[in-house]
Amino acid sequence: MQSFLHCGVVCLALFLAQARAQDITAPKSAVAGEQVSLSIAGSGKGTFYLIGPGISNKHEINLGEEMKLRGDVLRTAGDYQVIVCGDPCKSATFYVMPAKPFSISFLVHPSRVPVSQSDAVSGVALPFDQFHNLVLAPVPINFQLAAGKASLLNKTEMTQSGAAWFRTASSKSAGALQVTAAFQDISAKRVVQQVASEPCNLRLTGQRNAKGILVQTEPVHDCSGNPVPDGTIVSFTANAGGVKSTVDAPIKKGLASAQMDANGAAVISGASGVVMGNELRMGAK
Amino acid sequence: MKFILPIVLVAVTAVLIAVALTTANATGKTVGISAGSAFLTAKPATPDQALSNLLLNAKRRNWDEAFNSVSNAQPVNKQSFIQDWTGSYGSLRAFSSLEGYDIRPLHITNDEAQMRVRLHWTTPVGPIEDVRDFRLAREGDIWKTLWPKSDMPNVPSQVIPVTYLRWDLVSGGSDDEWGAKNIDAPHVRIVSMNPLDFAEGAVVLGEVVNEDTIPAFVNVTATLVDGSGNAIDEETSFDKIDHILLPKQVTPYRIDFPKVNLKNVKNVRMNIKATLVPASADPVIGVMNQKVDPDYQGKAVLRGDLFNESGQTVNIPHVIASLYDNNGKVLWVADGYVERALLPQTSAPFTIEIPKNMASKVQNFHVVVNQYSVGRN
Amino acid sequence: MRRFRFNSSASLLALVLVVGTHVSAVTDDAIKIQFDTAKTGPRAVEPLTQKSILRDYRGAWNSMAAALESNSLDPLAGPFIGEARKWLGESVSSQQKSGLSRRYADQNHRVQAVFYAPEGDVIELHDTAEYQLQILDQGKVIHEERVTAHYVVLMTPSADRWTVRLLQSVPQF
Numbered sequence: 001m002q003s004f005l006h007c008g009v010v011c012l013a014l015f016l017a018q019a020r021a022q023d024i025t026a027p028k029s030a031v032a033g034e035q036v037s038l039s040i041a042g043s044g045k046g047t048f049y050l051i052g053p054g055i056s057n058k059h060e061i062n063l064g065e066e067m068k069l070r071g072d073v074l075r076t077a078g079d080y081q082v083i084v085c086g087d088p089c090k091s092a093t094f095y096v097m098p099a100k101p102f103s104i105s106f107l108v109h110p111s112r113v114p115v116s117q118s119d120a121v122s123g124v125a126l127p128f129d130q131f132h133n134l135v136l137a138p139v140p141i142n143f144q145l146a147a148g149k150a151s152l153l154n155k156t157e158m159t160q161s162g163a164a165w166f167r168t169a170s171s172k173s174a175g176a177l178q179v180t181a182a183f184q185d186i187s188a189k190r191v192v193q194q195v196a197s198e199p200c201n202l203r204l205t206g207q208r209n210a211k212g213i214l215v216q217t218e219p220v221h222d223c224s225g226n227p228v229p230d231g232t233i234v235s236f237t238a239n240a241g242g243v244k245s246t247v248d249a250p251i252k253k254g255l256a257s258a259q260m261d262a263n264g265a266a267v268i269s270g271a272s273g274v275v276m277g278n279e280l281r282m283g284a285k
Numbered sequence: 286m287k288f289i290l291p292i293v294l295v296a297v298t299a300v301l302i303a304v305a306l307t308t309a310n311a312t313g314k315t316v317g318i319s320a321g322s323a324f325l326t327a328k329p330a331t332p333d334q335a336l337s338n339l340l341l342n343a344k345r346r347n348w349d350e351a352f353n354s355v356s357n358a359q360p361v362n363k364q365s366f367i368q369d370w371t372g373s374y375g376s377l378r379a380f381s382s383l384e385g386y387d388i389r390p391l392h393i394t395n396d397e398a399q400m401r402v403r404l405h406w407t408t409p410v411g412p413i414e415d416v417r418d419f420r421l422a423r424e425g426d427i428w429k430t431l432w433p434k435s436d437m438p439n440v441p442s443q444v445i446p447v448t449y450l451r452w453d454l455v456s457g458g459s460d461d462e463w464g465a466k467n468i469d470a471p472h473v474r475i476v477s478m479n480p481l482d483f484a485e486g487a488v489v490l491g492e493v494v495n496e497d498t499i500p501a502f503v504n505v506t507a508t509l510v511d512g513s514g515n516a517i518d519e520e521t522s523f524d525k526i527d528h529i530l531l532p533k534q535v536t537p538y539r540i541d542f543p544k545v546n547l548k549n550v551k552n553v554r555m556n557i558k559a560t561l562v563p564a565s566a567d568p569v570i571g572v573m574n575q576k577v578d579p580d581y582q583g584k585a586v587l588r589g590d591l592f593n594e595s596g597q598t599v600n601i602p603h604v605i606a607s608l609y610d611n612n613g614k615v616l617w618v619a620d621g622y623v624e625r626a627l628l629p630q631t632s633a634p635f636t637i638e639i640p641k642n643m644a645s646k647v648q649n650f651h652v653v654v655n656q657y658s659v660g661r662n
Numbered sequence: 663m664r665r666f667r668f669n670s671s672a673s674l675l676a677l678v679l680v681v682g683t684h685v686s687a688v689t690d691d692a693i694k695i696q697f698d699t700a701k702t703g704p705r706a707v708e709p710l711t712q713k714s715i716l717r718d719y720r721g722a723w724n725s726m727a728a729a730l731e732s733n734s735l736d737p738l739a740g741p742f743i744g745e746a747r748k749w750l751g752e753s754v755s756s757q758q759k760s761g762l763s764r765r766y767a768d769q770n771h772r773v774q775a776v777f778y779a780p781e782g783d784v785i786e787l788h789d790t791a792e793y794q795l796q797i798l799d800q801g802k803v804i805h806e807e808r809v810t811a812h813y814v815v816l817m818t819p820s821a822d823r824w825t826v827r828l829l830q831s832v833p834q835f
Binding site: 106193232273 | 448449450452462463464465468469494496497498499500531532533534535566569570571572573574575576589590592594650651652653
Binding site: 029047049051053054055056057058076077078079081083085089091095098107109110122124126132133134136160161162163165167 | 704744745748749750752753756757760761762764776777779780781783784786788797799804805807811814816828829830831832833835
């Protein structure tokens, strides 16, 4: 009886021990997309499990043979657990690291920016390998900003924890700003539209016609001389004999115009956004 | 014996049907609707009866019968008479139906009468009331309605070039890399917010501006929060806002909270959502001859004329007005739909009612025109 | 007779002990997260953003654990996008085919925000995560261990929450 008990306790201890790792030889790390070889000690049949990011496989294998894991199975970077269940189950862990940079994810903001604003444009570049794993090893990223032929920025930043960034001012002229992030022969391009600021010096002219008064602005610019984009609304107001008329007219080819219904003497004004224009006093018809 | 009860029931039913259909209710309430069928109407021996017959037939869309109620003394085109009731060019009236009417005599002599009618319309945008005056004249032993000449604008044929800006939105494919879809949402800003108690609830009103260079689809939401930080209610502006804002355009907004008292509200959380949307700067609609004066019933209204400066028909114009006090603060936001379509290069009148307790404080106003047009974005 | 009863009691006790240790009935599923934003740059994390990220990151781990335990793709729909969504989806599909599943229990995360973009459109987190990991084959536990893992996480703001775009395990930071 004592020997029976002793045996039971030992068996229990052995059963609970769960020996690991020593019988599975795996590399400490591997590169995404590359084949990995594992050697598994033992004899007889067993069940092989591979658990990792994107994969949970199970195969019946012969223990004692070398296992080759294909590159396409190990394309996602992360930790992979290998479990071999003969009697008992053994396990090992190895890491798959990202491959070399293949593409750059480039986030640039904003997509539209008023001219002549400091720290208005910023961007973040993140290098990824061909399997979309973030490359965490430092990578030099070259940032370039160009408005037409004029270069606004040309600097190189090393990625830290997989990210590099920049921030700069917008230029004085409206138009498309080409923004590029590049590493060797890999690059990503974005376009930021530089737009005119608020309208400046809104000037109105008016002319009587058969239908009333035709009001028009002079070419509408911001204070830097950039034409305000077409489609911007200019609100015209005519006050005549205690009666008010308004027209919200969009700028078309740099000018906004509206037909106002006013036969008597009228005072006409215009505004766009927070900017008021001059007042026109038109005599009666 | 056993047939007596069924016979009695049938007879009583027949009598009740006949009474109901032949007697026009004095208030003109709905009696029954069956388009095109010839129900009996009483002899138009009085102005009230004559007008009731016309309105009842108009409600039932019995156009032949309705037109027979109109006097031949002035030339009236039957087609334009019908169009007056049914609307045209996809206007709001074209999607509406006459629900009921209230007739009140203004002036009656032996041979002529003037009656005021409050028409109750059911429309896709809710119930609308319209007040019209009708003139009637006696012709022999019956009365007939003098139908006014139609004021449908006559638009001459012409070619109008459309040169206003249009914005299209290109969304990109689903496979686009991260960061490639780099278009920021439009920058819009709430420039004013004013909560106040009104009727049996509360309202939050103010104005919003599109500070960007591209059109925005905007919606404003307000959450009323009590002293413990719990939300009491959350509502949106629904149609009390011009949703599509062109660059630098300003719109009023009003958010209604029925059955909420502001004394329980400690905070108002505003949220404005702006999304990219294709849009067109056309049509340009002028708001002419705006003024505040009393209407038929002595109520203060803001009235004016909408002028369509473009070449496309505006099917359903919607007018929204901000009313300001002498400090420039938004006192009230009122809106109204114009039931007639706005044809190119033509005008249509509009009227917006101002609440009685606000009318005396209104010093200035700003009107914007929203529009729903068939086949447009 | 007495000998038999004593032996059967001992065996029963041993059986209970063996079964008890391997079933590992973990009843506390609450995920504990410590979130540190003290060294984040170039942009500082706003207090409200911190709360949102904490809430949504916890939600993402809850969803991931639920998806990998129940072998269902539904929990992944909201909290994950991009590559993270893709590989988690592949994990679930792979598990469905092989009859495997994973269980993450008793999770503790020490999360540090290391990078927050100037416009706030991406944040990078370094997560030292400790959890009890069980691998199950047809519902039977074949492997169990207390894991300490290091994750590089990229989160981006979407319409109503922060979503996990990348969840990449690394040997160390």
